Amino acid sequence: MQAITKLTGPILVLEQENIDTDQIIPAxxxxxxxFDGIGEHLFADWRLDTNGEPKPGHVLNxxxxxxxxxxxxxxxxxxxxxxxxxxHALLGFGFRVVISSQIADIFRSNSQNVGLLPVVLExxxxxxxxxxxxxxxxxxxxxxxVVVRTADGVEHCWPFSIDPxxxxxxxxxxxxxxxxxxxxxxxxxxxxxx
Amino acid sequence: xxxxxxxxxxxxxxxxxxxxxxxxxxxxxxxLHLVHEVTSPQGFDLxxxxxxxxxxxxxxxxxxxxxxxTLPPDANGQRPYYTEQAxxxxxxxxxxxxxxxxxxxxxxxxxxxxxxxxxxxxxxxxPGMTIVCGDSHTSTHGAFGALAxxxxxxEVGHVLAKQCLLQSKPKSMRIxxxxxxxxxVTAKDLALNIxxxxxxxxxxxxxxEYAGEAIRSLDMEGxxxxxxxxxxxxxxAGMIAPxxxxxxxxxxxxxxxxxxxxxxxxxxxxQLASDEAAVFDSEITFEASIMRPSITYGTDxxxxxxxxxxxxxxxxxxxxxxxxxxxxxxxxQMNERNVDVVFIGSCTNGRISDLRAAANVLSxxxxxxxxxxxxxPGSESVRRQAESEGLHEIFxxxxxxxxxxxxxxxxxxxxxxVAAGETAVSTSNRNFEGRQGSGSRTLLxxxxxxxxxxxxxxxxxxxDLDSVENS
Numbered sequence: 001m002q003a004i005t006k007l008t009g010p011i012l013v014l015e016q017e018n019i020d021t022d023q024i025i026p027a028x029x030x031x032x033x034x035f036d037g038i039g040e041h042l043f044a045d046w047r048l049d050t051n052g053e054p055k056p057g058h059v060l061n062x063x064x065x066x067x068x069x070x071x072x073x074x075x076x077x078x079x080x081x082x083x084x085x086x087x088h089a090l091l092g093f094g095f096r097v098v099i100s101s102q103i104a105d106i107f108r109s110n111s112q113n114v115g116l117l118p119v120v121l122e123x124x125x126x127x128x129x130x131x132x133x134x135x136x137x138x139x140x141x142x143x144x145x146v147v148v149r150t151a152d153g154v155e156h157c158w159p160f161s162i163d164p165x166x167x168x169x170x171x172x173x174x175x176x177x178x179x180x181x182x183x184x185x186x187x188x189x190x191x192x193x194x
Numbered sequence: 195x196x197x198x199x200x201x202x203x204x205x206x207x208x209x210x211x212x213x214x215x216x217x218x219x220x221x222x223x224x225x226l227h228l229v230h231e232v233t234s235p236q237g238f239d240l241x242x243x244x245x246x247x248x249x250x251x252x253x254x255x256x257x258x259x260x261x262x263x264t265l266p267p268d269a270n271g272q273r274p275y276y277t278e279q280a281x282x283x284x285x286x287x288x289x290x291x292x293x294x295x296x297x298x299x300x301x302x303x304x305x306x307x308x309x310x311x312x313x314x315x316x317x318x319x320x321p322g323m324t325i326v327c328g329d330s331h332t333s334t335h336g337a338f339g340a341l342a343x344x345x346x347x348x349e350v351g352h353v354l355a356k357q358c359l360l361q362s363k364p365k366s367m368r369i370x371x372x373x374x375x376x377x378x379v380t381a382k383d384l385a386l387n388i389x390x391x392x393x394x395x396x397x398x399x400x401x402x403e404y405a406g407e408a409i410r411s412l413d414m415e416g417x418x419x420x421x422x423x424x425x426x427x428x429x430x431a432g433m434i435a436p437x438x439x440x441x442x443x444x445x446x447x448x449x450x451x452x453x454x455x456x457x458x459x460x461x462x463x464x465q466l467a468s469d470e471a472a473v474f475d476s477e478i479t480f481e482a483s484i485m486r487p488s489i490t491y492g493t494d495x496x497x498x499x500x501x502x503x504x505x506x507x508x509x510x511x512x513x514x515x516x517x518x519x520x521x522x523x524x525x526x527q528m529n530e531r532n533v534d535v536v537f538i539g540s541c542t543n544g545r546i547s548d549l550r551a552a553a554n555v556l557s558x559x560x561x562x563x564x565x566x567x568x569x570x571p572g573s574e575s576v577r578r579q580a581e582s583e584g585l586h587e588i589f590x591x592x593x594x595x596x597x598x599x600x601x602x603x604x605x606x607x608x609x610x611x612v613a614a615g616e617t618a619v620s621t622s623n624r625n626f627e628g629r630q631g632s633g634s635r636t637l638l639x640x641x642x643x644x645x646x647x648x649x650x651x652x653x654x655x656x657x658d659l660d661s662v663e664n665s
Contacts, residue, residue, distance in 0.1 A: 113346060180358055
């Protein structure tokens with residue numbers, strides 16, 4: 001898992017609320033036994049026609065989409081199924097950060113496990129960001145803030161909170177499995193006690 | 195005396211391998227790990243990478259359900275897999291279960307079924323347990339007074355390797371449902387009413403305990419339907435305290451304790467109920483007696499209405515987009531639109547009581563000519579029981595297709611599809627855009643409503659059907 005500490009780049013805004021994991025990666029792409037190449041199927045039903053060709057005019061088919069490391073989605077991003085294919089598809093497409101005003105529980109935990117940073121902002125800050133499609137922002141996971149410069153030249157620094165353990169693992173690219181492995185004695189003791 | 199605990203507190207505390215510290219979440223022990231073909235292959239890869247085995251194969255139970263065909267094998271015994279890749283995925287699970295010594299309910303098992311139907315039927319799901327699966331509808335098992343939730347594939351690997359998970363404790367919510375459930379209202383309707391109120395994110399960050407007179411009156415299958423749909427309000431887990439209904443359901447099931455052991459276990463299970471003084475982070479009360487048969491009209495399970503009400507006017511861009519996708523206009527009566535497909539099945543409503551309810555409506559009636567209806571039992575046990583009661587004949591005579599068990603059209607990854615632009619009344623759990631196939635339009639409802647709609651050829655409740663026939 002690639003570490004993520006501070007990232008600057010243009011944002012890509014998807015206005016839709018409640019973007020569910022069936023949209024992010026439709027079920028028909030879940031039969032593979034690895035995650036290789038899954039990014040090509042990201043938002044397949046929104047982005048691609050029935051022949052698998054890009055639909056002209058869709059924001060995700062603009063050349064800038066592949067250069068935007070930060071996706072800003074409407075309220076309640078990632079709801080629905082527990083498929084880890086969803087954060088893998090976002091990563092495979094080129095995103096490293098997803099920002100919303102609410103992120104679904106399982107999607108959040110899956111993202112943190114695979115190295116996609118989920119950021120939840122206050123509703124008014126999120127609303128402001130939704131109006132800034134294409135603007136460059138900085139997401140700083142060390143400082144836990146999002147820095148944006150608005151059209152009038154004012155710089156805003158919006159803090160976000162994230163579980164300290166998730167932050168610890170993401171900033172160092174740590175695999176959580178190692179923490180379970182280190183608890184082996186406690187696991188054995190628990191099993192013996194039962 | 196120790197502080198008052200909720201059912202959730204008791205489950206959480208009794209599975210703590212290591213309490214949460216300032217820097218690391220709690221480590222909780224997992225009693226039962228359910229596995230299926232879609233979300234497990236990359237989990238097994240972790241074992242290979244680390245060169246280790248499955249820590250507790252006896253606490254791991256596998257089945258084939260998501261990408262399996264529901265049509266029988268051809269003359270050469272070949273199963274009609276939708277894609278070669280789907281076939282390979284099934285073979286991968288078979289290989290993994292062989293290699294690591296995991297009990298797999300393959301095609302030849304009399305128990306094979308949808309993971310959330312099979313676990314309870316076998317008595318593998320028991321009160322007081324922690325249960326996980328790489329599937330969001332794992333919340334189903336909370337109906338037994340278990341802490342059960344869906345996990346991602348990385349965590350599937352963690353549980354295979356360590357039988358444990360790193361978890362921060364969610365907040366708790368109690369939903370009290372008072373009053374008597376009207377006779378024509380099902381557990382599905384109850385759930386749709388609750389999700390309509392909470393919205394599809396109202397439960398995010400919470401574990402929900404359902405309590406109250408109406409909940410106690412539900413049988414186990416109704417409780418499973420309700421807990422199953424808890425994730426559709428954003429909560430990872432739903433649960434109901436065990437009572438005599440729970441114990442009577444489990445007695446005699448093959449994986450439940452037997453004889454004296456069962457009675458001992460049962461008396462422990464009854465102690466799991468929330469203490470009188472238990473405190474919840476949030477508490478909401480619903481009144482069951484005013485609920486009506488419901489159906490969704492939009493593209494998330496929170497967008498539902500009482501059958502007979504007009505489609506609400508759009509109040510946001512997202513709402514407008516949903517109506518546009520579904521081909522509805524605000525103010526429209528839903529029964530104006532033809533239904534193309536009816537699907538009875540899934541981990542939400544694919545159990546024997548669901549099939550009986552649908553068969554009861556279809557008995558002596560016919561599916562409308564323009565409707566294609568699929569009935570997919572949730573498991574081999576459900577299929578056997580239904581066939582012994584002659585339900586399959588009622589379905590076939592009415593013009594519905596009787597299929598083999600599996601997830602089927604709920605998520606349409608096995609080739610059982612709703613075509614683009616078609617409208618399906620479905621007893622499943624998600625009406626997201628394209629959920630039942632690209633461009634498909636899904637209306638979620640109870641088995642009774644789905645069957646009545648199949649006969650009428652448009653959205654209809656059972657009482658709509660009765661009044662048309664009696665007029």
